[in-house]
Amino acid sequence: MKGFPRFIKAFLFLFLFVFIVFPFVPLVLSSISYGWQWPNVLPESFSLRAWEYVLFGSSDTLRAIGVSLSIALIVTAVNVVLAVPAANALARYQIKGKWLVEAILFAPIVIPPFVAVMGIHxxxxxxxxxxxxxxxxLAHISPTLPYVVRSVIISYNTLSTDWEDQARMLGAGAFSRFYHVVxxxxxxxIAAGASLSILISLSQYLITFIIGSGRVVTLPILLFPFISGGDPAIASAYSLLFAAMAIGTLMGLDFALKRYYRNKKTAAGKTVEE
Amino acid sequence: MKKISLMASGLLVLVLAACSNETGNSAAEEADSLLKSDWKNVTEEAAGQEVNMYMWGGNENINRYLDEWVAPRLQEEHDVELNRVPVNDAQDFVNQLVDEKSADKTEGSMDIIWINGENFKAAKDNGLLWGNFTGQLPNFQDYIDPEAPEVAADFGEPVEGLEAPWGKAQFVLVYDEDKVKNPPKSMEELAAWAKENPGKFTYPALPDFTGSAFIRHVLYETTGGHEQYQQPAAEIADLETRLEPMWQYLNGIEPYLWRKGETYPESLAKQEQLFASGEVWMTMSYDPALAASEVLKGRFPESTRTYVLDGGTLANTHYLSIPFNSSQKAGAMVAINEMMSPEAQTAKLSPKNWGDLSALDFEKLSAEQQQALNDVDLGAATLPIEELEQKRLPELSSDYIEIIEKGWMENVAKD
Amino acid sequence: MSELRIVNIEKQYGSLQQTGSRAFSLKPVDLAIQEGEFFSLLGPSGCGKTTLLKLVAGLLEADKGELWMGDADLTRVPPEARKFAMVFQQPLLFPHMTVEDNVAFGLKMQKSGKKERIERARNMLSRVGLEGYGRRFPNELSGGQQQRVALARALVTNPRLLLMDEPFSALDPSLREEMRELLGRIQKELRVTVVFVTHDREEAFHLSDRIGIMSEGELLQVGTAKELYEQPASTKVASFLGMKNIIPGAISEGRFAATSAGVDFPAAEAGLTGPAFLILRAETLQLMNSNAQTVRKDRWNFEGIVQSLRFNHGFYTCKVEMGGLELECSLSGQQVQSISRGQTVPLAVDLKDMYWVAQ
Known part of the structure; x- marks a missing residue:
């Protein structure tokens, strides 16, 4: 019996490695390679040219990361504020024409964003x-909001109104009920929806380019021309930077959430031991 | 919750209102006077302006040339701030200008755009370009022959002063000196060479831009020269029969191509990869300095060389233009003028910066200026400018290109 | 004083157009509950007792009627401002808060100071027997403990009315009894007014000062356990209280007759005439000695055939057949030894133990 979980663990690790870590290896190699010719499995020599350009050249990479992140975070904050009441209504009330509201709300998932963005532009x-x-x-909200609404609806579906009734009977007004119970x-x-929202917002190119008219420079705006332009080293370096930015943000979110829960637990744990 | 969302939307409206400032109508009239006023007035007005240049942003060298060579000089000498806006495809900003035009946006943020060919035609047809401004630029007056065919027409479309030449590109064939001793200098020789070295030649499948350009060379050589195609395609009644020898030639060499011509590389990038790995021995480029820069990057072997056909190769010019709604037109004019200066063009020619051919008329330059251009080390892979200059062929207009690309699919790719 | 008055409250659910949800209506209820009283609403599920409770709580809005607490009209006061408390069937402890924070929640809503909150919460926790559990999280407690916390949380704010919606029905029977004891004790200690909804008559009988019997959206009868048991207002009440011996018949000229069963005896005490039901509580049926001769005037003697005997904690439930009717009686273990199935036994009921309701 003991060998079985270990086998599973090893398998999972291998799976993670093959599908998550492995794709990064060629990216890393390509970003630091110099003269990587075809039949060679590994580059013959290395150069930091791409990284030097991406990080210290005149390319404003750091500012682009800042713009990307602030847009993603603002978009996500707005999404959460919009999604919570929307999900509440959609999950709990029988409204006439609810299917229509849902269809409109979830349309951006199905319809390619650039179709919508032409009109928006x-x-x-x-x-x-x-x-x-x-x-x-505002333009980023359209492809991201549906995911947040969807995940908050799922949360609402598992929250019986009894909880709010209970809080109400303990004297909690509307705000307290929402803040302490809901x-x-x-x-x-919300965290799941926010993660999706952040990721989707970070990876927008077309919408950002069209609405921002090139003046709002996010990381994808810098990255895309290199992907199509065939400078694999710089494209790889930007891609890695992009991945790091996305992973970093998600880890930040995860960390904040974990700390929120841990604070509660440790605060409680201390007194139990007393 | 309701209250919070109400407040949020209220705030949004406020911000919206703040953003949509009134735009002055007099700006347009003022700008038009720039087309007539003294250059001195233009430079005075340009001082302090911030100019946005929209251009393809996928090449490190080009980006660096603008950010590190052009921009600091503009700032220092003319107090004009150049802000490069990276774009994935020139078509993107042309589409955007179309939208801005239909929305009557008078204060646009695109001040300089980098275009040529189809994008120029689209912009011109839709009235997206400002006006005949090039005659105002001192460097245009001094160093450009406006009557020269490669400057007067952009892929067959009359330029009419709407855009200023910035640089030139010329088609070159690329080979590995160690493997190919005597590269074929005509289509006839190429066919023979392919038969001798089966599987070592191919070209990117159309509609790849470079593959399509290669076919145009076949067209010129197998159907009797380029002169006959200077009129619109519709005016040639027997065009189909005239193209017939080209299809015959292409089908004739097909069995000796890479993978016996059963498939073609889907892009130039793919073909370059085949060349880098030694699978094919020749490739091609519309950028004469590309091979040198790939050698510098270590992708192509040191023994890489380029050459042009004896009958000449296609050349085209790329241009800088000012959109109709640029809000910094004076600054844009100053910036474009500066980028056309012999110093800027000489720097641009160096493969260390970019490796792009000068747009200037060599004959109009002073002796020192000519010397400076000649002194630029183009690298072993790049041909001397003089050789390139002597073997230039004009481009075809886009109606021919469409016909050829369609015909290639039907006649060559199909079987 | 601060008695709770429910004045003609009624509620309609689900109109006819709306298919899917069954239409239900709560017929007007008029009721006064004394301060400090333990009042139970007893009835089968779906009878409207929870609806009535939620109307009192304010979680549902009444179509008509008023709710008063002493001099205060609470009809339009939102539930969070009524100063009531409620314990639901599920503990509904907030999972992200400690037990102590759960208990103190109501005090926090009243903006009491933190120190006071903690002190009162701990105090209340020890009253429900959970001293030292304050810093645990709800998921670390058993179901019974959780419901105790819920009770503590409801009581800590000194509510003027405690509403309980079948709070023990999800617990094991033994736990249920324990909780019943605890609730009874605490209610007496704190003198809190309680409205308690249940479908368990033992629970209601055990705890309540008065009980309201509900069925099909109607409050049938209100009274103490004894009143209800001895004088049910209708056969519905009687059968819900578990009385099996309900004999249909008619009263005329001071005699009750159930022709089918061949029953006929004086019924002067009934005080009514016409079609009526005779209700006999199981323990009023007495087993006579077979040789006993004492045929008394104030007694109805008859014979029945024993159908079944079932042991029922401490006594036996015996079913006998008499004239096509099945009657149930309670017998002691000693009595049972002398009888067996199929045997014909003499039985008697004192006339004063008989009770009739009109048909």
Whole structure:
């Protein structure tokens, strides 16, 4: 019996390695390779040219990362604020025409974003929202909001109204009920939705380019021309940077969440031992 | 919750209102006067302006040339700040300008755009370009012959002063000196060489830009020269019969190509990979300095060389233009003028910076300026400028290109 | 004083157009509950007792009627401001809070100081027998412990009314009894007014000062356990209280007759005439000695055939057949030794133990 879980563990590790770590290896190699000619499995010599350009050249990479992250975080914050009441309504109330609301809300998942963004672009041009971070943030909401709403709906579905009734009977008003009872329950769902929202927002190229008109420079704006331009070293370096940014953000979110839960546990644990 | 979302949307409206500032209508009239005013007035107005240059951003060398060579000089000498905006495809910003035009956006943020060929035609047809400004630029007046065919027309489309030449590209064939002793200098020789070295030659499948350019050389050589194609394609009644020898030639060499011509590399990048790995012995490029820069990067072997056909190779010019709604037109003019200066063009020619051919008329340069250009070390892989200059062929207009690409699919790729 | 008055409260659920959900209506309820009283609403599931409880709580809005607490009209007061407390069937402890924080939640909502909150929460926890459990999380407690915490949490704010919705029905029977004892004790200690919803008559009888019997959206009868048991207002009440011996018949000229069973005897005490039900509580049926001769005037004597005998903690439930009717009686272990299945036994009921309700 004891060998079995170990076997599974080893298998999982291998699986993780093959599918998650392995794809990064050629990226890393390619980003530091010099003259990597075809039949060779490994590059013959190395150069930090690509990294030097990406990190210290005149390419404004750090600012682009900052812009990417702030857009993703603002978009996600707005999404959460919008998604919670929307999910509440969709999960709990029988509204007439609910299917229509859901269809509109989830359409951006199915319809390619650039179809929508063409229409948005003209409108944003007229009201002067193009080339602004605000405009890009608004445009990013369309492909990201559905995922947040979806995950919060799932959280709401597992929250019986009894909990809120109970809090109500203990004297909790609307805000307290939400803050002390609903929010903690929704938190895992919100975190899942927020992760998706952050990832999707970070990886937008077309929407950012069209609405931002090139003036809102996120990391994908710098990265994409290199992918199509055939400079594998710089494209690899940017891709790795992008992955690091995405993974870093998700880990940050995870860390914040874990700390939130641990604080509660340790605060409790201490007194139990007393 | 309701209250919070209300507040949030209220805030949004406020910000929206703040962003959509009134735009001045007099700006357009003011800009038009730039087309007539003294250059001195233009430079005065340009001082302090921030100019956005929209251009393909996928090449480290080009990006560095602009950020590290051009921008600091503009700032220092003319107090114009150059802000490079990286774009994935020139078509993207042309589409954007179309939207801005239909939305009547008068204060656009694109001040300089880097275009040529189809994108220029699209921009011109849609009225997206500002006007005949090139005659105002001192460097254009001094160093450009506006009547020269490679400057007067962009892929067959009359330029009419809407864009200023920035650089030139010329088609070259690339080979590995160690493997190919006598590279074929005509289509006839190429066919013979392919038969002798089966599987060592191929070209990117159309509609790849470079593959398509290679076919145009076949067209010129097998159907009796380029002169006959200077009129619109529709005006040649027997075009199909005239193209017939080209298809025969291409089908004739097909069995001796890489993988017996059953398949073609789907892109130039793929073909370059085949060349780098030694699977094929020749490749091609519309950038005469590309081979040298690939050697510098270690991708191509040191023994890589380039050459042009005896009958000449296609050349085209790429241009800088100013969109109709640029809000910093004076600055854009100053910047473009600066990028056309002999110093900037000489720096641009160096493979260390970019390796792009000068757009200037060599004859109009002073002796020292000519010397400076000649002194640029182009690397062993690049041909001397003079040799390139002497073997230039004009480009075809896009209507021919469409016909050829369609015909290739039907006549060559099909069987 | 602060008695709770429920004045003609009624509620309709689900109109006819809406298929899917069954239409249900709570017929007007008029009820006064004294301060410090333990009042139970007893009825089968779906009878509307929980609806009535939620109407009192304010979690449901009544279509008509009023709710008063002393001089205060609470009809339009939202539930969180009624100063009531409620314990649900499930403990509903907030999983992300410690037991102590759960208990102190109501105090926090009242904006009591932290120190006071903790002190009162701990105090209440020790009252429910959970001293030292304060810093644990709900998922570390057993079901019974969780429900105790829920009780403590409800009581810690000194609510003027404690509403309980079948709070022990999810627990094991032995735990249920333990909780019943605990609740009874604490209710007496704190003198808190309780409205308790249950479908378990033993629970209701055990705890309540008064009980309201509900069925099909209607409050049938209100009274003490003894009143209800001895004088059920209808056969519905009687059968819900577990009375099996309900004999249909008619009263005329001071005699009760059930023709089918061949029953006929005086019924002067009934005080009614016309079709009626005779209700006989199981323990009023007495087994006579076979040789006993004492035929008394104030007694109805009859014979029955023993159908079954079933041991029922401490006594036997014996079913006898008499004139096509099946009657149930309680017998002691000693009495049972002398009888067996199929045997014909003499039985008697004192006329004063008989009870009739009109048909």
């Amino acid at each position: 003209l409108t944003f041009l007229r009201i002067g929202l193009t080339e602004t971070i605000l405009g890009v943030v 929010l903690p329950h929704l938190l895992p769902g």
